[in-house]
Each structure stands twice: as structure tokens, then as C-alpha cells.
């Protein structure tokens with residue numbers, strides 16, 4: 340299992356650390372009792388069904404949303420400290436760009452607003468997509484606008500880049516291009532990325548850390564390399580349509596019946612019966628079964644947990 344108990348050596352701290360974080364709207368809790376850590380330098384996938392609380396969490400990390408309970412630290416500093424803002428960049432689904440500006444004017448604006456502006460990186464991102472510098476933003480395609488928004492975000496040289504389904508409007512080719520670009524830029528600079536997405540294969544390809552949210556609570560947090568092997572897919576014979584009592588010894592995430600057989604996603608707590616078929620699931624299979632079972636017990640890898648009680652460690 341990868342060691343997630345110590346943060347990235349270069350930064351010496353956690354990129355994000357939430358303690359009892361909660362947000363309550365008039366209709367109820369959007370996010371509740373969230374305690375977790377994301378180490379610096381990782382690419383973290385934020386996963387959950389519609390309405391799970393992902394955008395709320397990103398809103399709290401970008402100070403667009405004020406917490407009702409608890410708090411959040413960014414690189415060891417409370418999120419409302421003025422020193423935090425220059426360290427983070429946010430990119431959501433709607434890219435707030437000035438339509439009348441040209442691409443060149445947009446990049447110039449980025450340079451003027453950000454003291455540490457990396458003009459070379461911003462221009463590289465735009466040029467690699469053949470986006471014309473003299474084109475007005477309003478005339479760009481969705482993919483070109485997304486590329487320009489990425490250039491603005493990376494040009495800021497953030498230590499933490501927060502992305503809320505930023506590639507949702509892109510065709511598969513453009514998605515692939517943007518995710519390659521994102522990974523290359525993030526790896527080169529050691530940028531921590533937290534990215535919400537509904538595209539599980541994309542998350543599997545890009546992310547080495549995961550935060551799974553359902554019904555406003557953290558369901559899984561930690562190193563993908565540790566979370567996935569904590570699960571097994573087991574198949575066995577069900578007698579009279581009942582679950583075998585041996586399943587009670589393990590944490591069952593999801594069970595499905597097919598004819599006389601049962602298929603279960605479990606977290607084994609000990610040896611499994613010899614007559615069960617056992618397979619290691621993919622990340623996508625683990626995520627899908629958690630998305631279908633929002634009440635499954637939560638699971639944290641060692642370093643991802645912050646004073647969380649009543650949870651299991653991978």
C-alpha cells in the first residue's frame with residue numbers, strides 16, 4: 340500500500356485538509372462532517388452522483404461558499420487567509436471569459452492580474468491548440484474556449500488547481516488532448532489538482548488519489564492504489580435466493596443476484612470461502628458500486644483520515 344501518511348516532501352504539507360467541514364442550505368445539508376486530507380502534488384478525482392456535494396466542496400475550497408461548520412486548510416493555512424488566494428486557481432464548467440476580448444488581450448489580462456504570471460506556459464497551451472491570437476473569445480469553439488481558460492488557470496502558476504467538470508463540453512478528442520495537457524503541466528510543476536468528473540475512465544487514467552462523496556458525506560478518501568485492492572469482487576452460489584452467512588464476516592458494498600449466483604463487491608476482513616470465485620475489481624468497478632450504494636461504510640487510507648471515527652482504514 341502506498342504511504343499516504345506523510346505529505347509531499349517538496350511542500351511539506353497537505354494541499355487540502357478539511358475538519359468537520361459542513362455546508363447547510365435552507366433545504367438541508369449539502370455537505371456534512373467532512374474530514375479528509377489530500378497530499379500536495381497529487382491528482383485527485385472528486386467523484387459522486389448528481390447532488391452529492393462536489394461543487395459545494397470545490398466552492399468551499401475557492402471561498403465562493405462559506406462553511407456552516409468546521410474548516411478547511413490549504414497548504415496548512417486557513418482557506419480564508421489572504422495568502423491562500425494566489426495559490427489556487429479554479430476552473431468550472433462555465434468559463435467566465437470576456438467575449439469581446441481577443442485571445443491575446445485575454446492573456447494580457449492574465450499577466451496584469453497575476454504577479455507570478457507564466458506567459459510562456461499560457462502561450463504554449465494556447466498555441467498547441469492552434470487558437471488564433473487575434474480571434475475574439477466570442478467566436479471560439481467550446482474546446483478552444485476551454486483551452487484558453489486552462490491557459491489562464493495554469494498561467495497563474497497555482498499550487499492547487501480545482502476543476503469542476505471542466506471538460507464536460509468537449510468532444511472525446513479534445514477531452515483527451517486537454518487531459519494530456521493537464522497531466523503534463525501538473526507533473527512538470529508539481530501542481531496539486533482536484534478534479535470533479537463523472538467520467539470514470541478519465542478518472543482512472545488521470546487520478547492517483549480519490550475523494551468519493553455521496554449524500555454530502557465522504558465515502559472514500561485516499562490513494563487509489565490502496566483503495567482499489569481493499570476490495571474484491573466475489574461470486575458464489577446462493578441457496579434459496581439468500582445471501583450466504585459467510586458474507587457477514589466482510590464489509591459488503593453491493594450484492595447482485597444472477598440466477599442462482601450472487602455477485603458481491605466486498606472489503607474482505609479475512610479469508611474467503613474456497614468455493615467463491617474472487618477477482619480484483621478495476622477502479623471503475625469499485626467506483627460504480629459505491630455510486631450505487633451511497634450508504635456503504637466509509638473507507639480512508641491511513642493519511643487521508645483526519646480524526647475520523649467509525650471508519651475503516653484500507
Ligand SMILES: Nc1ncnc2c1ncn2[C@@H]1O[C@H](COP(=O)(O)OP(=O)(O)OP(=O)(O)O)[C@@H](O)[C@H]1O
Nearest residue numbers: 364365366369387388389390391392393394395396
Ligand atoms: N446555492 C444553493 N442553494 C441551495 N441549495 C444548494 C445550493 N447549491 C447546491 N445546493 C444543494 O446542495 C446539494 C449538493 O449540490 P452540489 O452542486 O454540491 O452537488 P454536485 O455533487 O456538484 O452535483 P452535480 O454532479 O449534479 O454537479 C444539492 O442538493 C443541491 O441542490
